[in-house]
Amino acid sequence: MDDNPNEKGIHQWSRVEQFPEHLKKYWFQRFKIWEKYDQGIWMTEDAWFGVTPEPIANKIAAHIGESAPTEKTVIVDAFAGVGGNAIALARSGRWERVFAIEKDAKTMKCAKHNAEIYGVSNKIFWLTGDCFDVIGRFIGQTNVVVFASPPWGGTEYGTDYVFDLTKMEPYNLDKLYKSFTKICKEVVLYLPRTSDLNQIARYGQEGKRLEVAHYAMMGASKALCVYFGDFNFEVEQEP
Numbered sequence: 001m002d003d004n005p006n007e008k009g010i011h012q013w014s015r016v017e018q019f020p021e022h023l024k025k026y027w028f029q030r031f032k033i034w035e036k037y038d039q040g041i042w043m044t045e046d047a048w049f050g051v052t053p054e055p056i057a058n059k060i061a062a063h064i065g066e067s068a069p070t071e072k073t074v075i076v077d078a079f080a081g082v083g084g085n086a087i088a089l090a091r092s093g094r095w096e097r098v099f100a101i102e103k104d105a106k107t108m109k110c111a112k113h114n115a116e117i118y119g120v121s122n123k124i125f126w127l128t129g130d131c132f133d134v135i136g137r138f139i140g141q142t143n144v145v146v147f148a149s150p151p152w153g154g155t156e157y158g159t160d161y162v163f164d165l166t167k168m169e170p171y172n173l174d175k176l177y178k179s180f181t182k183i184c185k186e187v188v189l190y191l192p193r194t195s196d197l198n199q200i201a202r203y204g205q206e207g208k209r210l211e212v213a214h215y216a217m218m219g220a221s222k223a224l225c226v227y228f229g230d231f232n233f234e235v236e237q238e239p
């Protein structure tokens, strides 16, 4: 698929000379981010900072799929971006419906196009808008899981030794937790690898496990996921 985007702000960079200098490190990682990059992936400049690399997105999709209660058949990706996670969730085949919410229309165009490249664009229901409004339509539906990879507040989040989730911009942990647990108990948040675990632990339920998984690439953690609600990860029994 090589139809050109033809819209300002949406790019299909196929040669290093075209690629913005300040993003150069992503050029060298492009096939680690998208295995099918050269089949015509569309990106915005901002999307490079936030897209979930394909191997990690696949691993997360597998973990959510295996551990979510079986009666959960619908998953909502609240911050779909250019489609990294939504595509992986749709490809997993675990869900009857995958919804992808994104407020930026150009980013959404990229996501739809990228999903076509991966052959799953018809398996995803696309909702352009603010997820905190749009998600209201799922209230009362008992079969839903929410996945959310929010913005982390620019590129500086990595410099803190421990990342303060009360200061995450534009939406902090409390806002995300309260907004999404109104919809369902099962909420997965994709957060910076240095996130303050004590702040996360405050949202744990009495007597219940709260699962946190690091996702690594090339020997280093890239991010972590917090699994709120009744996810069932097999626990190794002590001898």
Ligand SMILES: C[S@@+](CC[C@H](N)C(=O)[O-])C[C@H]1O[C@@H](n2cnc3c(N)ncnc32)[C@H](O)[C@@H]1O
Pocket (backbone or CB within 6 Å): 049, 050, 051, 052, 053, 078, 079, 080, 081, 082, 083, 084, 085, 086, 101, 102, 103, 104, 107, 129, 130, 131, 132, 149, 150, 151, 152
């Ligand atoms: C970190 S990126 C998501 C990346 C995505 N997981 C991927 O792999 O492409 C966060 C996205 O959330 C979008 N966004 C920010 N606030 C939003 C909101 N209130 N509702 C919906 N989308 C929002 C941004 O435009 C951005 O594309």
